Amino acid sequence: MSPNLRLYNTLTKQKELFEPLNPPFVGMYVCGPTVYGDAHLGHARAYIVFDVLFRYLQSLGYRVRYVRNITDVGHLSDEVAGEGEDRIARKAKLQQLEPMEVAQRYTDSFHADMDRLNVRHPSIEPRASGHIPEQIALVEAILRGGLAYEANGSVYFDVLKYNEHRPYGVLSGRVPEDMLAGTRDLDGQREKRNPLDFALWKNAAPEHLMRWPSPWGVGFPGWHLECSAMGAKYLGNRFDIHGGGMDLIFPHHECEIAQSQAGHRTEPAKYWLHNNMITINGQKMGRSLGNFINLNAVFSGNHALLQQAYTPMTVRFFVLQAQYRSPLDFSNEALQSAQKGYRRLMNGLRIARQLAYAPDETVAADERNRQEVNALCEGCTKGMDDDLNTAVVVANLFNLLKKINSIHTGGLQAAALGEETFNRLTTTFITFTEEILGLREEKSANPDELIVSLLELYREAKAAKEYDKVDKIRGYFKTQGLVIKDMKTGIDWAYEEG
RNA sequence: GGUCCUGUGGCCGAGUGGCUAGGCAGAGGUCUGCAAAACCUCGUACAGCGGUUCGAAUCCGCUCGGGACCUCCA
Known part of the structure; x- marks a missing residue:
């Protein structure tokens, strides 16, 4: 407690x-x-x-x-x-x-x-x-x-x-x-x-x-x-x-x-x-004012004020980007940016889950990053403790995400953080994102196995420099709302953020 | 009319006396077959006018703008 x-x-x-x-x-x-x-x-x-x-x-x-x-x-x-x-x-x-x-x-x-x-x-x-x-x-x-x-x-x-x-x-x-x-x-x-x-x-x-x-x-x-x-x-x-x-x-x-x-x-x-209330064009939304947007309309995009459909998790993320006592103004632009931010966070969640600590004696300790990570983890708790300031929590999560992505792509060695800090990094990120903010992945229909085998084909085609094939696979991923990530450390997929 | 809240960079949105919020968009760079993703760097913003202070986006006053409640309302 x-x-x-x-x-x-x-x-x-x-x-x-x-x-x-x-x-x-x-x-x-x-x-x-x-x-x-x-x-x-x-x-x-x-x-x-x-x-x-x-x-x-x-x-x-x-x-x-x-x-x-x-x-x-x-x-x-x-x-x-x-x-x-x-x-x-x-x-x-x-x-x-x-x-x-x-x-x-x-x-x-x-x-x-x-x-x-x-x-x-x-x-x-x-x-x-x-x-x-x-x-x-x-x-x-x-x-x-x-x-x-x-x-x-x-x-x-x-x-x-x-x-x-x-x-x-x-x-x-x-x-x-x-x-x-x-x-x-x-x-x-x-x-x-x-x-x-x-x-x-x-x-x-x-x-x-x-x-x-x-x-x-x-x-x-x-x-x-x-x-x-x-x-x-x-x-x-x-x-x-x-x-x-x-x-x-x-x-x-x-x-x-x-x-x-x-x-x-x-x-x-x-x-x-x-x-506080949600406003639309700066005015309170309400039944009596006739400017309310039902959630099923938001999820389907079926409303005059909506340029597109927005997923439930996009809405959730949008809401949590603001502190609850501040008014929050609805706009398509704001929802669209929330959609991208949310997907970025989810890509991080997948990575954080699959990252594993690898001890390496040859890697020098990185005290500056270690301190930064610890400060960011504390920032998450401090944000929640300060009258549920989820906006601050989200900001800290994005900064933690940078560290996670850096480890994933090889720019930062997990060993440089030390096992304790590394574990705190991934645990804090996962716990606050999923358990506390309640953000979860909205999976596309693709079975993970299909993605994995396609990625294997992609890797082989690439090694053989069969670029036609490579582009074709990439094209298929795009139709599924996914993108392929080529990194020095390997090949992976991610949700398209656009 | 009464009570109260609020005005932050292109957009959204934290901060509330000195120390980089963050996201989206934009610019440059690294990586790369080309991309994408990722990472790094960049904007030097706080409605206006006064005042307090060594120092204010942050406190005080005024002006202007926006909003909520006073009626069912999340």
């Missing part, structure tokens, strides 16, 4: 040393997707970032329980229910899409996208719809504490009353009085005692499709409730890390803190982490 991991805590607005409440255990909750649409680039960033945190904590030796929910109690409503005549036109129940059918479909596609992005499965992935009793119990607890009230079958959280004892707005830096000044009148506000109050339980209108019985009538849980209920159920009332996108800070996480405090008598999380 690293005593040096520092994470930026939105609650305190500074980087803090990470000290789990109950080491070696770590409880981490991340707000999952609302499954009423396909996952887009923004989801990719959030879940890749927290996947890297999950991986890093594990690699440090912590026993992490990672909970990431599925929100499937959205506000799906039957659009035709309100229009009498159309309603009659419906013939059979089976012709209609069940709300759970919609949720299932998008849950499946979300999982498929995450798998392609090599995002590890969370330890528990609870669904809001499967935790209605827990949510009702939490509402009851808050009611008992006098910090909520019932109105027309709905239950609202009493923000001002809560604020008398505990400051509401600690996470987002808001003050209730200031917010009251700028509130607008939205429909459904009549029942609330105060515009800032938010729903814990909502009475279901007739056209609302998802509904459950409750002590207050038939309805559905409020928008923020599920996370409080499920986080507490699986991680305890107080746990280590709560994460999500920056856009969730207010109101979602702010309400969660208030609810949990009211219902569980403690602040839910010690560290609040928030990733």
Whole structure:
């Protein structure tokens, strides 16, 4: 376990040393997707970032329980229910899409996208719809504490009353009085005692499709409730890390803190982490703005803003080239450069795996390179420890890659580094690339054996100076997205970076 | 309007008081049948204007630009 991991805590607005409440255990909750649409680039960033945190904590030796929910109690409503005549036109129940059918479909596609992005499965992935009793119990607890009230079958959280004892707005830096000044009148506000109050339980209108019985009538849980209920159920009332996108800070996480405090008598999380948004042409990407790019569009290239398809690992690498709290702007140019960089790294991974240390008494020790390698290895850890600065990690990996390539092509002797440093070089490179950043090879269909035998033919043709044959083999490799590398030390192949 | 973030070389993107980030693109070189790959070298960037300081991209102020949240949102 690293005593040096520092994470930026939105609650305190500074980087803090990470000290789990109950080491070696770590409880981490991340707000999952609302499954009423396909996952887009923004989801990719959030879940890749927290996947890297999950991986890093594990690699440090912590026993992490990672909970990431599925929100499937959205506000799906039957659009035709309100229009009498159309309603009659419906013939059979089976012709209609069940709300759970919609949720299932998008849950499946979300999982498929995450798998392609090599995002590890969370330890528990609870669904809001499967935790209605827990949510009702939490509402009851808050009611008992006098910090909520019932109105027309709905239950609202009493923000001002809560604020008398505990400051509401600690996470987002808001003050209730200031917010009251700028509130607008939205429909459904009549029942609330105060515009800032938010729903814990909502009475279901007739056209609302998802509904459950409750002590207050038939309805559905409020928008923020599920996370409080499920986080507490699986991680305890107080746990280590709560994460999500920056856009969730207010109101979602702010309400969660208030609810949990009211219902569980403690602040839910010690560290609040928030990733920044992905922007397109400098503007936030979002469903409501209509400028979002779904992941399946990215992977297929089927979108007006995309000049080509980009592989899942290209996207992952693109995301990790930036620090998670910085905004990240999408562009074809940026993705294309990420694609090349990613492939370069993968070529290095293959080489690092096949390099073997060869002791050689005649090779003089190269102290300068040895020190450089050690500093670069430390740089990887330091980068991660400094609030998951994956951009710094990637920079260090590329510098390590130069050493690996130099050894591979004969410019640097492994023996000159000494066995210990050499092993550290290859191990660090492989571990950080694969295990921590979670980048893996996207293999082409070619069986490795075919490549090996073709390379043997290439070598023979070359020795015989049959250049027609040589060029032909090279041409074939190119059609497979591969290139042949001629080096003093031998012949090898690599992924074409272009 | 309120709260907050941000502006780095052709592009992306770290750094945040003095010491080469890195990737992509570009230039030159080594290697090579020609290439490719790889390696080496190169750009001397920090929105503008003031200020603090021996010294600022890095701190402070102002100006200009961009963005987020205040409503479901990763």
